[in-house]
Amino acid sequence: MVKKKREVVVLEKCPTGIKGLDEITRGGLPQGRPTLVCGSAGCGKTLFAMEFLMRGAMQFGEPGVFMTFEETPEDLAKNFISLGFDLHDMESRGLIATDHVYIERTEIEETGAYDLEGLFIRLGSAIDAIKAKRVVLDTIEALFAGLSNAAIVRAELRRLFHWLKARGVTAIVTGESGDRLLTRYGLEEYVADCVILLDFRIDAQISTRRLRIIKYRGSSHGADEYPFLIDEGGFSILPITSLGLDYPVATERIATGVPKLDAMFDGKGFYRGSTVLVSGTAGTGKTSLAATFADAACRRGERCLYFAFEESPSQIVRNMGSIGLDLNRWVKKGLLRFHSARPSLYGLEMHLLTFHKLIEQFAPQVFVIDPISNLTAAGTAAEVKSILTRLIDYLKMKQISTFLTDLTHLQSGLERTSEEISSLIDTWILLRAIERNGERNRGLYVLKSRGMDHSNQIQEFVLTHQGIDLIDIYTGLGEVLTGSARVAQEAGERAAELACRREAERRLREQERKRKALETKIAALRAAFDEETEEVHLIADEERKRQAVHTESRLAMARFREGKPSEPPAKRVKKRGKGA
Amino acid sequence: MNKANNKITKTSNAEFETAVAKQNSATYAFRLYITGMTPRSIQAIAKVRQLCEKHLAGRFELKVIDIYQQPALAKGEQIIATPTLIKELPLPLRKFIGDMSETEKFLVGVDLKSKDG
Structure with missing residues (x-):
């Protein structure tokens, strides 16, 4: 029972076909009801209404009646032509009927x-004539100016809106902004179903148009102020903030174009569809890195859209020739498309729209903006962030890999300037100039890279005629050296090492020499000792012989004296023995 | 009118008299646009007829058109409000909207009465 009731309540919507509006309104304007479009002079009310009719007639097969209170049919036809529609042709085909209501008070x-x-009869017969489903009254407030009896006009307007509802036509009523009310004569009082406000303001000499849905009875809708644009393709509203964070992600990895940079990311490069930011000060090689990435994409046969905010395409092609990139062949092959524009050429919304249009047209796999920092020339930092958020969301949804460069300034600190958008970035590479010993070298490191291993090393970034190369930076002895200092340091270190080795060798030899000297000395001493020992042995021998001789002679003497051996002669012998 | 005035300076009083008489005797052509036989329509028709009979007896022509029957005419004649009375002749063309309850405005509008009354 409840369910059934709900189904009845669901509001039917009438798609407008206006880019972006159907997304904000979740399907279009309330079907069969009047919608009030209000705004100040020149905000695009008439154009909005016109496009609603045109799209209805062309895309949705719903003929429409345009009742104008201000412009003559000739002016109206001219306005339609400016949107690329031939009003007279459509009238003759019965898709559009116009009626110019002329009221002159005097x-x-x-x-x-x-x-x-x-008025009812005129409108009714026009609706009947072409079986119209849509009606525009632009702007019905002219009735208040043309007729003095406001009480009657009000009563009749109330009746008109009821009548329109009863006829089941989807109507747009335009009204000029008033002082306190949304419209000068309080039309919002009668058209209570849906009210859309168009705004047109100029900030810092750059105009921005905004659209807001003030009210949409019985339906949810985006409540923000949405920037919109009017160009030769008509109205474009940029509703990208209404997108959720529910885009699909790829696990595929794509090469950066610099093998050693790939190596810093697990050896595989960036994720497809991720957003890469390269920031660095002037002349650190951002454009070269971007061009290399673009070149790598084209090599894979992918299409790349390159937005240059600083240089002309031919200048980029020429300059990149100096690092061995031939971008021209990709341009000729149709894989690479440049788009150059000064950031201050038009407002941010227009830039965003240009991005959108070209992306829709070209359907690239890789998208480069070089550099995003220049966009601040066209708006405040907050606006740039909002634009980039929407752009990045859009690109992610389309799975387009995005490469942004960001020019930072020395005094502001590398990390801080980009903080505003850092949360949007998946992979952030920093290039910095390292100045030492009278030369300037480039260093590259990865500040963050979501969802993958990445090197924490600072690499020296070298531009050669063969392209970009990364060299391991010198990191010995607690110092970071680059360029010739690194080369010198490495050479010096090799020399020192050699010297050390020589010294050690010398010491070894010295020690050997000492050992040998010592051994010689020991040998000499031993020789002297042996000599002495020998002599002692000789003397001892001699003594023994002499003793024996002496004993023999004493025995002979005793024998001679016939057994009268006396003590003293023995004593004497002993003394003599000692003295020898 | 101007042409007539120019002539006056050059011609006699008699001629002026006849010119005025001619203007007074000019035929009036009115068209009254209504939407069906609503009370307001009926009142407007009656009122216009009554005023014309009173002030322009014998020298007026009144056509009543129901735009429900001929809706195309509404667009051609720039009819928004009903009832609308259009004075086609004598020139200039004049438009009156409403049920003619404010008789004074009609009389002043068709030059049958000066603004000061």
């Missing part, structure tokens, strides 16, 4: 009570 005398049945 030509009319009011002589009592009246009603606006004439």
Whole structure:
């Protein structure tokens, strides 16, 4: 029971076909009801209404009646032509009917009570003639200016809107902004279903148009102010903030174009569809890195869209020739498309729209903006962030790999300037100039890279005629050296090492020499000792012989003296023995 | 009118008299646009007829057109409000909207009465 009731309540919507509006309104304007479009002069009300009719007639097969209170049919036809529609042709084909209501207060005398049945009849017969489903009244407030009896006009307007609802036509009523009210004569009082406000303001000499849905009875809708554009293709509203964070992601990895940079990312490069930011000060090689990435994409046979905000395409092609990139062949093959524009050429919204249009047209796999920092020339930092958020969301949804460069300034600090958009970035590479010993070298490191291993090393970034090369930076002895300092340091270190080795060798030899000297000395001493020992042995021998001789002679003497051996002669012998 | 005035300076009083008489005797052509036989329509028709009979007896022509029957005419004649009375002749063309309850405005509008009354 409840379910059934709900189905009845669901509001039917009438798609407008206006780019972006159907997304904000979740399907279009309320079907069969009047919608009020209000705004100040020149904000695009008439154009909005016109496009609603045109798209209805061309895309949705719903003929429409355009009742104008201000412009003559000739002016109207001219306006339609400016959107690329031939009003007369559409009229003859029965898709559009126009009626110009002309009221001139001075030509009319009011002589009592009246009603606006004439208007109803005109509108009714126009609707019947082409079986119209859509109606535009632009702007019905002219009735208040043309007729003095406001009470009657109000009553009749109320009746008109009821009548329109009863006829089941989807109507757009335009109204000029008033002082306190949304419209000068309070039309919002009668058209209570849907009210859209168009705004047109100029900030810092750059105009921005904005659209807001003030009210949409019985339907949810985006409540923000949406920037919109009017160009030769008509109205474009940029509703990208209404997108959720639910885009699909790829696990595929794509090469950066610099093998050693790929190596810093696990050896595989960036994720497809991710957003890469390269920031660095002037002359650190951002454009070269971007061009290399673009070149790599074209090599894979992918299409690349390159937005240059600083240089002309031919200049980029020429300059990149100096690092061995031939971008011209990709341009000729149709794989690479440049788009150059000064950021201050038009407002941010227009830039965003240009991005959108070209992306839709060219359907690239890789998208480069070089550099995004220049966009601040066209708006404030907050606006740039909002634009980039929407752009990046859009690109992610389309799975387009995005490469942004960002020019930072020395005094502001590399990390801080880009903080605003850092949360949007998946992979952030920093290029910085390293100045030392009278030369300037480039260093590259990865600040962050979501969802993958990445090197924490600072690499020296070298531009050669063969392209970009990364060299491991010198990191010995607690110092970071680049360029010739690194080369010198490495050479010096090799020399020092050699010297050390020589010294050690010398010491070894010295020690050997000492050992040998010592051994010689020991040998000499031993020789002297042996000599002495020998001598001692000789003397001892001699003594023994002499003793024996002496004993023999003493025995002989005793024998001679016939057994009268006396003590003293023995004593004497002993003394003599000792003395020898 | 101007042409007539120019002539006056050059011609006699008699001629002026006849010119005025001619203007007074000019035929009036009115078209009254209504939307069906609503009370307001009926009142407007009656009122216009009554005023014309009173002030322009014998020298007026009144056509009543129901735009429900001929809706195309509404667009051609720039009819928005009903009832609308259009004075086609004598020139200039004049438009009156309403049920003619404010008789004064009609009389002044068709030059049958000066603004000061």
